[in-house]
Every structure is written in C-alpha cells, then in structure tokens.
Amino acid sequence: MTAETAGAAMSVNGIVTGRIGVGKTTVCQQVIALARQRGHIVHGLLTPAIIGPDGLKVGISITDLSTGRSRTLARIEQDGAGLPVGKYTFDPTVLRWGCAALERAAEGGCDLLLVDEIGPLELLRGQGFVRAVEILGAGILPHTLLVVRESLLEAIRARAGGAPLLEFQVSEQNRDHVAAEIVDRLFARPVAEK
Numbered sequence: 001m002t003a004e005t006a007g008a009a010m011s012v013n014g015i016v017t018g019r020i021g022v023g024k025t026t027v028c029q030q031v032i033a034l035a036r037q038r039g040h041i042v043h044g045l046l047t048p049a050i051i052g053p054d055g056l057k058v059g060i061s062i063t064d065l066s067t068g069r070s071r072t073l074a075r076i077e078q079d080g081a082g083l084p085v086g087k088y089t090f091d092p093t094v095l096r097w098g099c100a101a102l103e104r105a106a107e108g109g110c111d112l113l114l115v116d117e118i119g120p121l122e123l124l125r126g127q128g129f130v131r132a133v134e135i136l137g138a139g140i141l142p143h144t145l146l147v148v149r150e151s152l153l154e155a156i157r158a159r160a161g162g163a164p165l166l167e168f169q170v171s172e173q174n175r176d177h178v179a180a181e182i183v184d185r186l187f188a189r190p191v192a193e194k
Helices: 005-010 025-037 094-106 130-138 151-158 178-186
Strands: 012-017 042-046 050-052 057-064 071-074 083-085 089-092 112-118 143-150 165-169
Touching: 005 083, 012 025, 012 151, 012 178, 025 050, 025 112, 025 178, 042 094, 057 089, 057 094, 089 094, 094 112, 094 130, 112 130, 130 143, 130 151, 130 165, 143 151, 143 178, 165 178
Parallel strands: 012 143, 012 165, 042 112, 112 143
Antiparallel strands: 042 057, 050 057, 057 071, 071 089, 083 089
C-alpha cells in the first residue's frame, strides 16, 4: 500500500448533486458555516451566480474560502476573450487563481476541501479545477466535498480513482436541512433521526 493509497483509504469524500438552480451552492454555504462552527478548517472554492439587474444569471463569481477574496470567474458574454464552455466564457487568469487556492489547500492542509462546482471543463476537458478531483482521488486531504451536476455523476465516479464517495442529492424538500447531514456524515457523527 502506497502513502497515496493509504490516504485515499482514510479520507471521507462526498458529492453534492441536484438539478440546476435547486440550491447546491446555498447548501455548500451552510456546510461551510456549520463545519466551521464545529471547529473544522474549510478551504476551497465557492461559485455563486452573478445576477444582473433584471434578475437573470449573467455570470459566475468565485470565492477562495481560505481568504474570503472573490473574483468574476465567468460571464455569459461571448466576446472571444477567455475559455468558452457552453454559454459561459471563463477567465483563464481567474481559473489559475482558483487553481492556486486549491494547491495552497492541498499543501497547507485543511479538514474539508469544498469545491463548487466541478463540471464539463474539469470532467470532460481535464481543465479548470481538475486538481480538486485529483486531490479527492489521491486522498491527500481528510475530507473533500465536490459539487457535480447530475449529468456528470458517472464521469466523477470514473475520475475519482476508486475513492468511495458519499452522495448527497439536493432537492426542494431537503435543501434546508441537508447541510447538517452532510457535515455529520463527512465527519462521522451519527445522523439525527428525522
């Protein structure tokens, strides 16, 4: 057994999934707050929507959880500058900034690495925040929680290197209380009866 394999065997990893717009990022915000309230060090990346004046999503912001700093990761505008993925254009400079945050988390350690979200850029192109998938598969950190859309679940399972994954489906019915279950299960606390 290698050190990397031993790490993977000891780490507890999870996937948060659900349909687009169901509240996965909001659940992640609750997970971060609850884990920190319980004394855990949480690092990673959170990607809330940028909402325009008309109430429609116009882009994606990114926050480095270790510093609290935020930048604009992607915009719907297709101006030719940046990395196009679906309807979004990603800023390569901000992608590198996010990757540096993941490297700092892997090198410095934390109790939970949370990355919202791992998508087609990582799982189908091997770009973006693919380092988070590598960290999960190698068991470098004790707990990793990735947000992955439902259509990419098989791809993340294949890329996880056999690491066991707890899966948490977010729905309208559970989104107000699933964060506690996620933290309890990741950190091996008994889940309260519902």
